[in-house]
Amino acid sequence: MGLFAPWFLAALAGLGLPFYLHLLKRQTARPKQVSSLMLYESRTQASTRHRKLRYFLLLSLRLAVLLLLIVAFANPFVNRNAATFTSNRLVLVIVDNSFSMRAGTRLADAKQAALGVLAGRGAARGQVAAFGSQLQFLTQAIEDQAALRAAVESIQPGDGHGNFGELARAVRALSASVRTPIELHLFSDMQRSALAGNFTDMALPANVQFVPHAVATKAQPNWTVESVEAPGQVWGKDAKPVHVRAVIAGFNTPAAQRIASLVVNGKTTATKPVAVPANGRAAVDFPALEVPYGFNRCEVKIYSADAFPADDLHHFAVERSDPQKTLLIHNYGDSRSPLYIGAALSAAAQSAFLLESINANEAADRTPSNYAFIILSDLNTVPALLENSLTGYVRSGGSLFIAAGISAGARLQIPIFGARIAETRDYSRVPDRFMTVGSSDSSFPAVAKAEGWPGVKFFYALAVDPGDARVIVRLSDQTPVLLEKRIGEGRVVLFTSGLDNLTNDFPLNPAFVPFIEQTARYLSGSERQGGARVVDAYLELRNAREQGQGVEVTDPEGKRPLTLKEAASAQSIQLSEAGYYQLRLANGRQNLVGVNPDPKESNLDVIPADVMALWQGKSNSGTQEASAPGAAHARTTPESLWWYVMLLVFAAAVAESVLASRYLGTQREES
Amino acid sequence: MQQRFLKPSVLAAISGLELVAKTVVDGFVAGLHRSPDFGFSQEFAEYQAYTPGDDLRHIDWNVFARTERMYLKRYRGETNSPLTILLDASNSMQFTSHGVSKMDYARYLSASLFYLALHGQRDAAGIITFDDEIRNYIRPSTRQGQLHRLLAALEQAEARARTDFAKPARYFQEFLKRRGIVLIVSDFWESPQSIVATLEPLRLNGNEVVLFHVLDPEDVRPSLDGPSILVDLETNEQLETTPDFAKKEYRAKVDAHIADLRDRAKAAGLGYCLLITDRPLDDALREYLTLRGGRN
Numbered sequence: 001m002g003l004f005a006p007w008f009l010a011a012l013a014g015l016g017l018p019f020y021l022h023l024l025k026r027q028t029a030r031p032k033q034v035s036s037l038m039l040y041e042s043r044t045q046a047s048t049r050h051r052k053l054r055y056f057l058l059l060s061l062r063l064a065v066l067l068l069l070i071v072a073f074a075n076p077f078v079n080r081n082a083a084t085f086t087s088n089r090l091v092l093v094i095v096d097n098s099f100s101m102r103a104g105t106r107l108a109d110a111k112q113a114a115l116g117v118l119a120g121r122g123a124a125r126g127q128v129a130a131f132g133s134q135l136q137f138l139t140q141a142i143e144d145q146a147a148l149r150a151a152v153e154s155i156q157p158g159d160g161h162g163n164f165g166e167l168a169r170a171v172r173a174l175s176a177s178v179r180t181p182i183e184l185h186l187f188s189d190m191q192r193s194a195l196a197g198n199f200t201d202m203a204l205p206a207n208v209q210f211v212p213h214a215v216a217t218k219a220q221p222n223w224t225v226e227s228v229e230a231p232g233q234v235w236g237k238d239a240k241p242v243h244v245r246a247v248i249a250g251f252n253t254p255a256a257q258r259i260a261s262l263v264v265n266g267k268t269t270a271t272k273p274v275a276v277p278a279n280g281r282a283a284v285d286f287p288a289l290e291v292p293y294g295f296n297r298c299e300v301k302i303y304s305a306d307a308f309p310a311d312d313l314h315h316f317a318v319e320r321s322d323p324q325k326t327l328l329i330h331n332y333g334d335s336r337s338p339l340y341i342g343a344a345l346s347a348a349a350q351s352a353f354l355l356e357s358i359n360a361n362e363a364a365d366r367t368p369s370n371y372a373f374i375i376l377s378d379l380n381t382v383p384a385l386l387e388n389s390l391t392g393y394v395r396s397g398g399s400l401f402i403a404a405g406i407s408a409g410a411r412l413q414i415p416i417f418g419a420r421i422a423e424t425r426d427y428s429r430v431p432d433r434f435m436t437v438g439s440s441d442s443s444f445p446a447v448a449k450a451e452g453w454p455g456v457k458f459f460y461a462l463a464v465d466p467g468d469a470r471v472i473v474r475l476s477d478q479t480p481v482l483l484e485k486r487i488g489e490g491r492v493v494l495f496t497s498g499l500d501n502l503t504n505d506f507p508l509n510p511a512f513v514p515f516i517e518q519t520a521r522y523l524s525g526s527e528r529q530g531g532a533r534v535v536d537a538y539l540e541l542r543n544a545r546e547q548g549q550g551v552e553v554t555d556p557e558g559k560r561p562l563t564l565k566e567a568a569s570a571q572s573i574q575l576s577e578a579g580y581y582q583l584r585l586a587n588g589r590q591n592l593v594g595v596n597p598d599p600k601e602s603n604l605d606v607i608p609a610d611v612m613a614l615w616q617g618k619s620n621s622g623t624q625e626a627s628a629p630g631a632a633h634a635r636t637t638p639e640s641l642w643w644y645v646m647l648l649v650f651a652a653a654v655a656e657s658v659l660a661s662r663y664l665g666t667q668r669e670e671s
Numbered sequence: 672m673q674q675r676f677l678k679p680s681v682l683a684a685i686s687g688l689e690l691v692a693k694t695v696v697d698g699f700v701a702g703l704h705r706s707p708d709f710g711f712s713q714e715f716a717e718y719q720a721y722t723p724g725d726d727l728r729h730i731d732w733n734v735f736a737r738t739e740r741m742y743l744k745r746y747r748g749e750t751n752s753p754l755t756i757l758l759d760a761s762n763s764m765q766f767t768s769h770g771v772s773k774m775d776y777a778r779y780l781s782a783s784l785f786y787l788a789l790h791g792q793r794d795a796a797g798i799i800t801f802d803d804e805i806r807n808y809i810r811p812s813t814r815q816g817q818l819h820r821l822l823a824a825l826e827q828a829e830a831r832a833r834t835d836f837a838k839p840a841r842y843f844q845e846f847l848k849r850r851g852i853v854l855i856v857s858d859f860w861e862s863p864q865s866i867v868a869t870l871e872p873l874r875l876n877g878n879e880v881v882l883f884h885v886l887d888p889e890d891v892r893p894s895l896d897g898p899s900i901l902v903d904l905e906t907n908e909q910l911e912t913t914p915d916f917a918k919k920e921y922r923a924k925v926d927a928h929i930a931d932l933r934d935r936a937k938a939a940g941l942g943y944c945l946l947i948t949d950r951p952l953d954d955a956l957r958e959y960l961t962l963r964g965g966r967n
Contacts, residue, residue: 031899031900031901031902031909032895032899032900032901032902033766033901033902033904034766034889034890034893034901034902034903034904035763035764035766035773035858035860035886035887035890035903035904035905036763036858036860036903036904036905037901037903037906037908037910038860038861039921039924039925039928040901040910040912040916040917040921041910041912041916041920042910042911042912043898043911043912043913043915043916044898044911044913
């Protein structure tokens with residue numbers, strides 16, 4: 001028995017208040033006039049008879065309410081012997097099946113050890129879970145040993161990245177729900193890279209006895225293909241050769257030479273030796289990746305001859321397709337915009353887009369849906385017919401880039417985008433005669449690639465009311481200069497200055513080409529095509545407004561992981577396996593994605609013994625040895641009585657109210 | 672049932688003592704027709720044989736016509752006694768627990784008696800107000816305007832100082848040279864022995880002396896909520912006492928005090944009438960007249 005917050009007992013001094021009300025206050029004599037004191041005699045309250053407390057029961061209840069309230073704040077607890085719960089003890093068996101457990105016989109060893117622990121548990125209540133990137137319970141808390149063993153044996157190697165912080169969080173949640181002592185047996189390679197960033201995240205509740213079972217005790221040398229840099233898409237038949245760069249990493253390895261191969265659709269197209277330094281990294285380049293039209297399954301392999309062959313290859317997908325057409329609608333006589341935009345698009349590494357420039361008068365007979373995206377540059381007046389067709393185009397999923405330029409200053413609002421034009425800002429009149437970028441949102445790819453537009457001078461911009469649009473770049477005076485808005489299923493990016501080298505010097509800035517290239521990729525949606533992802537990453541399947549359009553996902557094993565209902569409504573899918581995911585998205589586009597395990601899983605370094613001991617100390621566990629089934633533990637668990645005390649407070653308060661109202665009623669009658 | 676008696680609190684609402692007195696006395700006199708027991712003066716007592724020298728005006732000529740003997744008709748109570756009220760105007764008389772102070776009650780009573788004497792019987796009436804000294808004196812008279820003078824004296828009688836019968840009693844004898852009725856209105860917060868000893872000489876002069884003992888209900892039956900400090904209105908002395916004492920011992924003592932005063936007064940040939948201020952005034956008046964009726 002004890003108190004969690006004994007300093008609240010100082011409030012016991014407040015118990016004097018009811019005594020004051022019931023005793024001292026009653027003793028106050030009030031002067032009263034009488035005709036004569038001739039017949040009166042002096043009398044004082046006799047110590048025992050007159051100093052009796054009025055309403056003794058009421059006083060008792062008030063004292064009880066105060067006392068209980070103070071005790072409730074002091075938060076009493078009783079120490080309950082954990083031994084009394086031994087029969088209720090839950091034996092939680094967690095087997096790590098993260099990607100690193102594929103190394104050697106780690107998973108098999110872990111399962112074998114888990115079966116051994118279960119065999120020694122006898123009739124104890126057990127629960128089996130697999131732990132990859134998340135804790136996955138394979139059984140309920142049951143005593144059926146056969147079912148528990150079957151669950152352990154059914155654990156398959158996974159591709160996820162383990163995180164002990166996530167494991168501790170899940171165990172904490174379980175502990176809060178079962179409220180019985182838990183004997184946690186973790187069978188893992190205790191990979192150092194699985195430690196949580198903050199050690200307190202791995203703290204386990206007091207009623208959890210943590211018994212780690214390490215299947216690997218020391219770091220093992222391992223080579224891996226850490227990353228591959230390759231474009232997701234290649235355009236046109238005569239596209240420039242695609243350059244592929246792979247990084248080969250060695251963990252706890254001596255300096256060695258390894259053979260790296262580039263494999264396209266199962267055929268090895270190039271092989272290169274790479275000298276990997278001791279415990280270091282080396283890059284290997286494949287200068288010419290030749291892929292046929294359509295989606296291609298590519299991978300970089302090494303021949304590592306280590307105990308962990310599963311991480312010796314890296315998947316990525318490359319799509320070859322025809323360049324996409326892009327339409328630039330500009331003012332009559334404006335030759336600068338087509339020049340700069342066309343030059344920027346063709347100067348990009350891949351000639352992915354074919355720019356078609358027309359003036360507004362010629363735009364009436366064009367069908368917007370034929371273009372990957374459309375650019376509106378410095379339009380004085382957008383014909384109503386064109387505005388309508390472009391609005392419909394955007395709503396149905398098309399993308400638009402609007403450069404406001406100078407002419408739009410005469411309008412009340414930006415066409416299609418809908419933002420109200422507050423005023424025009426002519427910076428040639430300010431002391432510096434120009435304005436630079438003040439802040440930028442680096443999560444927008446076009447800005448990130450252009451590194452925030454350093455040194456770009458703006459001489460003129462429109463100040464628009466952003467409304468619900470996302471402001472990506474602001475000038476130093478907080479004028480929004482680049483905004484994005486989703487309209488229907490499409491996107492519109494608004495540039496409140498111009499692309500003509502008159503309102504700014506952006507077209508002459510080195511940041512212009514990557515900006516235009518990335519904006520084009522973003523608006524055409526090609527940045528989401530192909531490439532490689534990491535296991536457990538999420539892939540967007542549809543926009544929010546594309547409900548009802550079915551998607552189709554085929555996982556690396558050729559199965560469809562989504563149910564029909566999920567296929568009709570899921571916004572995204574978690575890529576849980578390494579390999580190639582084939583997708584047909586809600587907007588009708590096909591996609592192929594190479595998925596690779598987290599590179600951190602390739603580092604087979606184990607958690608140092610001192611850190612491990614610290615972790616066990618955090619969980620109040622004294623030993624790594626598994627205890628015998630049903631054995632009594634001297635450990636006690638404090639159980640708070642706060643709730644029960646508060647119930648008593650409530651009952652006493654109700655009784656006090658009833659009694660007090662009765663007495664007060666009596667006093668009214670008396671008066 | 673129709674209200675027969677006039678509550679003091681109702682009288683307190685009437686402005687002007689004359690109107691109060693008229694209200695009380697007129698209602699009271701109207702009631703006398705149904706009460707043959709009441710009344711005084713001009714009542715037939717006996718016949719006395721005429722002797723030479725007797726006033727011929729008193730011969731009953733009707734009897735002479737029937738019997739041819741001359742008898743004098745004698746009357747009872749043809750006293751034409753002057754009425755003097757000695758009004759205690761000490762501080763204790765201003766005590767009240769229910770709206771009508773003892774002083775107010777004494778004023779109403781005095782005014783009613785003045786009205787009754789001057790208008791009803793054509794008797795002379797006068798007043799002496801006193802506390803520890805003589806404060807005011809109006810000689811008994813039947814002159815015109817006497818009632819107004821008396822009522823003005825009642826109005827001016829402010830309760831102050833403390834009662835001391837011994838000191839003013841010396842002067843009473845000087846003022847009361849002519850025999851008559853002497854009414855002493857007071858709360859008599861002194862020892863009954865000294866009160867009677869002080870006032871008894873008035874009786875020896877041939878006066879008819881009646882003590883009107885005016886008390887507030889709280890004087891008789893005090894109620895305390897808790898331990899209280901009591902303040903004497905006359906002396907400002909303070910004393911702490913308890914509800915238990917007020918409820919038991921004090922009541923016994925005040926009852927004994929009243930009984931002692933009554934007994935001593937009667938023993939000394941003084942009339943005694945206890946008036947509690949929540950008692951209807953005409954009821955009190957009735958008791959007084961009953962008292963006098965019994966005496967005559």
